[in-house]
Amino acid sequence: MADIKQNRIEIFLDENKESIASYVPPAKFDLDTSELEDGEHTLIIVAYGDDEKRSIRKIKFFVRNGPGIAIQGLRENDVVEGKISLLVNAYGGSTAEKWEPTTAETPAAIPSWIWIMFILITAWAIFYFINEWKPTEEFANTPTYKNLQMPVEKKVVVNETATNGADLYRKSCSSCHQENGQGLTNVFPPLMSDDVINSDKTDQHIKIVLFGLEGKVINGVKYATPMPSWESQLSDEEIAAVINHERSSWGNKGKLVSPEEVSKIRAGGK
Template identity: 45%
Template sequence: MAEDNSNLIHVYLDDQEEPIVSYRPPVRFELDTTQLEDGPHKLKVVATDATGHKGVREIPFEVRNGPGIDVEGLQDNDTLDGKVPILLNAYGGAKEPFWEPARAETPAPVPTWAWVLLLVVVAWSTFYIAQQWNVPEEFAATPTYSRYSGQGQVSRQTAGQPASSSKANIGATLYRTSCASCHQGNGEGVPGAFPPLAGDPVVTAEDPTRHIEIVLFGMQGKTIEGVEYSAAMPPFSEQLSDQEVAAIVNHERTSWGNDAPTVTAEQVQNVRAKETSN
């Protein structure tokens, strides 16, 4: 009895005469490319209907089960002359039991744009650091550039600035941040609320003890030249060190036309200790 080949699909691989599979449609099968050589191949599908007519379709494909190959220094259809350095790498074959990621990383030089970017960043950083280190004189006394330790010492003095000028800057900065909101930047105070420091008898006195006491321990209620000031002066003994209190007192005693003897941190310390012992 003759074999019935009607309504069959025959699948041929490359130029083989015998089909690798023959099934009645529809059909699903698995093509094992691991048994094929890397390179171009062709799958030919032949279908036969009930009347014996055949339909043929050819599907070209390429197999790459071997290691991937990377080529640096040579591209398709390049025109070459002289000696050409070429870098080759192969990695990740389909049949390898373990894949090593490091092999897939072909060594390559750092691109030029990365070097340019690095140089720009370094140049900008150098310029910025130089600008911050050499502080302009008009900004040297601002809070941004005047920093203090817990003992009231300046953490970084302005380059090229004498020590006496630096101390004056400390006093001006501390006055601005701790006192100016009440006594004003010009030392004139606020009438009826906060007394003026310019020309104040306590500030201009030869003996600075009372001046130091007020800054350290505060006060409330004082009449100056017939004007009563009822606003409270807060104490700064907990917030400021002896050096910082001395800097504020000295700023007040030498500003706005005042010309009184300055004080030392040791004098402030003695006043603080005397009040504590009482």
């Protein structure tokens, strides 16, 4: 009687040429990984048919009987140079009597987006509390709350020099040079974009206001109408205020003057 051939299975591990087990299917077996090194392994199952034709299946798996390893500060394929700081942690393992969460967690910096969300939520909560909070009726009737509700008088700080200069210009200069600083064509020169007014040198501007001017040619136009002297009518402070108004209005950006500069030129005369 001829031998009846049966299907069979042989099991190999990694690159070992000798099988670790041989069975007639179906078969159930236990793979003891405690004898294997931690890391990647390959289980190779070779099945033979009754005609000795075979098929092969390979299954890759990882063994970790030892403690797990975590590292902060270096990732796979990172490009680094010089000295780098690393934080290495080992946790778990088959030899541990019990699992300790404190050893399994590797400390790490709190991500920036969490801080941003925390700040935004906190700011919104404060804003909402300030605008939406309403006191109880009992607290609302106390003197403390009523004092908190009293309006605070706001003190408006006014640049007195600028205001004074604008008023003086309106009263003394605008009838000729106009309130918009554009003057009258061929009669009174414009102050807007004037070279003297926008110059860093202030002497000429001060002299014109102090001592007046006549027959000046500006941008090819001769202005015959004389400009009066304000020497005897305005103080050093008032002349400085008018000049500073002209140097900071209508787009002008000239250097401002002080009453002391006006006083010095007044003393020197024409």
